[in-house]
Amino acid sequence: MGKFFGSSVTKKFVMAVAGLFIILFLMVHLGINFFLLIDDPVPFNSAAHFMATNIIVKVFEVVLMAGFLIHMIWGVVLQIQNWVARPKRYKRTSSSQTSFFSKYMIYLGIIIAVFLFIHFMNFYFVKLGLVEGDHENFHLMANNLFHLPLYVVIYLVSFLFLAFHLHHAFQSAFQTLGLNHNKYTPVIKGIGLIYSIIVPLGFSIIPIVIYFFK
Amino acid sequence: MKLTLKIWRQKNADAKGKFITYDFDAASPDMSFLEMLDALNTKLIKERTDPVAFDHDCREGICGSCGIYINGHPHGPGKKAITTCHLSMREFKDGDTVYVEPWRAKAFPVVKDLIVDRTAFDKIQIAGGFISTNVGSAPDSHAIPVEKSKADEAFDSAICIGCGACVAACKNASAMLFVSAKISQFALLPQGRIEAKERVQTMVKKMDELGFGNCSNTGACEAECPKEISLVNIARMNREFYWAKIQ
Ligand code: HEM
Ligand code: SF4
Ligand code: FES
Numbered sequence: 001m002g003k004f005f006g007s008s009v010t011k012k013f014v015m016a017v018a019g020l021f022i023i024l025f026l027m028v029h030l031g032i033n034f035f036l037l038i039d040d041p042v043p044f045n046s047a048a049h050f051m052a053t054n055i056i057v058k059v060f061e062v063v064l065m066a067g068f069l070i071h072m073i074w075g076v077v078l079q080i081q082n083w084v085a086r087p088k089r090y091k092r093t094s095s096s097q098t099s100f101f102s103k104y105m106i107y108l109g110i111i112i113a114v115f116l117f118i119h120f121m122n123f124y125f126v127k128l129g130l131v132e133g134d135h136e137n138f139h140l141m142a143n144n145l146f147h148l149p150l151y152v153v154i155y156l157v158s159f160l161f162l163a164f165h166l167h168h169a170f171q172s173a174f175q176t177l178g179l180n181h182n183k184y185t186p187v188i189k190g191i192g193l194i195y196s197i198i199v200p201l202g203f204s205i206i207p208i209v210i211y212f213f214k
Numbered sequence: 215m216k217l218t219l220k221i222w223r224q225k226n227a228d229a230k231g232k233f234i235t236y237d238f239d240a241a242s243p244d245m246s247f248l249e250m251l252d253a254l255n256t257k258l259i260k261e262r263t264d265p266v267a268f269d270h271d272c273r274e275g276i277c278g279s280c281g282i283y284i285n286g287h288p289h290g291p292g293k294k295a296i297t298t299c300h301l302s303m304r305e306f307k308d309g310d311t312v313y314v315e316p317w318r319a320k321a322f323p324v325v326k327d328l329i330v331d332r333t334a335f336d337k338i339q340i341a342g343g344f345i346s347t348n349v350g351s352a353p354d355s356h357a358i359p360v361e362k363s364k365a366d367e368a369f370d371s372a373i374c375i376g377c378g379a380c381v382a383a384c385k386n387a388s389a390m391l392f393v394s395a396k397i398s399q400f401a402l403l404p405q406g407r408i409e410a411k412e413r414v415q416t417m418v419k420k421m422d423e424l425g426f427g428n429c430s431n432t433g434a435c436e437a438e439c440p441k442e443i444s445l446v447n448i449a450r451m452n453r454e455f456y457w458a459k460i461q
Pocket of ligand 3: 269270271272273274275276277278279280297298299300
């Protein structure tokens, strides 16, 4: 088993599975977030309450956090190996035709990790009781937060970088898993493009609406 | 035509190496890139200086020994799917500045100037890029039936000439395109299936050991490969690898 996880191919396998799991989770997260657009705090707060207490969700939460950690650790390890593999760079840098954002995944990832920390300070750590706050009224917390321009900007910029990460990530994960097919790969790329636009855009709508209209 | 050539010069594997600029006006658009280098070398020899060392053999795109990183592209800019020996000087304009560099990868150390040591590829091949069979007279053709489409696919992988442009192009100096082509050419055929499980594991292991980078699915290798080996091969290698590990 140790050998299985050690190879270049399996590290990417684990990253891809973890990444796809996070991709699924993001859709659930976004779905719940839309309750924030309703003035009545009850639907959002009960959804948040459900997410915080339901036993199955709790299991998923552990898996998700482990997924984030593994994805980040392998991401950094692979990147360091990749830099080491070319100790001397080219003078004229590559102008080969490539998947554009693939070259910046580590930087995009680090930005997302920093955002995650801020985001956890705002919400998740409050839920865990690590940071002070009213963990029965996340609706109010979100409304307060997104009246601060600084946070609106931080969230919006982070979602943009998330979109860039996802644009390469979605189709890349399928290729890593060995799913490359003349007919279906263009479809996967299409879905990935749509996903990487729609989901970050959906997340962005919420702070914007709260800031300007609530 | 007149060119400003900035060529990587390095005496030997241990020397530091640097770019030397050559103002060269004897190039012609009718030359191939290697012929242009030959002309430059003739001039350098006449001037009693050390000619530029570069690898070449067949000069018809089949041996895989030529390989120079020219203006940000392995095997040079312009036409796709060509080797350095097939690169025409027509791809350059009069007055161009041309950067001429060796493949850059930890696993491909520079031997001299533009020549790199690609023994690492041989080591990967030795680790599993073969089939075991009893020697003797050639087997009867069609003794083992192979579907035409599979034979074609295997052939598309088998045409990899081991030039290393995939490694040179990759931002991670990954050898996955090469290795996956060498695995695929066997994985697709019944003769190769027998040892498929061990092959994929030993070859990937060797590739990792030799210090090549990992695959980011960036696609630079596929874009620069002179034989248009496709990323489908890498996906196939990954699949083969997972199955081998699960079984
Ligand atoms: C919302 C969060 C995230 C999602 C949904 C996500 C998803 C993905 C997916 C699906 C891939 C493709 C894997 C593959 O190529 O097989 C990927 C690649 C990558 N991710 Fe993330 N990721 C997220 C956050 C992060 C973070 C926080 C980091 C921090 C280091 C990171 C670093 C990377 C790197 C470096 C790669 C490229 C790996 C390579 O070059 O092969 N990601 N991501
Ligand atoms: S896969 Fe293409 S670029 Fe790589 S060694 Fe083979 S022929 Fe050269
Ligand atoms: S010299 Fe043989 S491929 Fe170029």
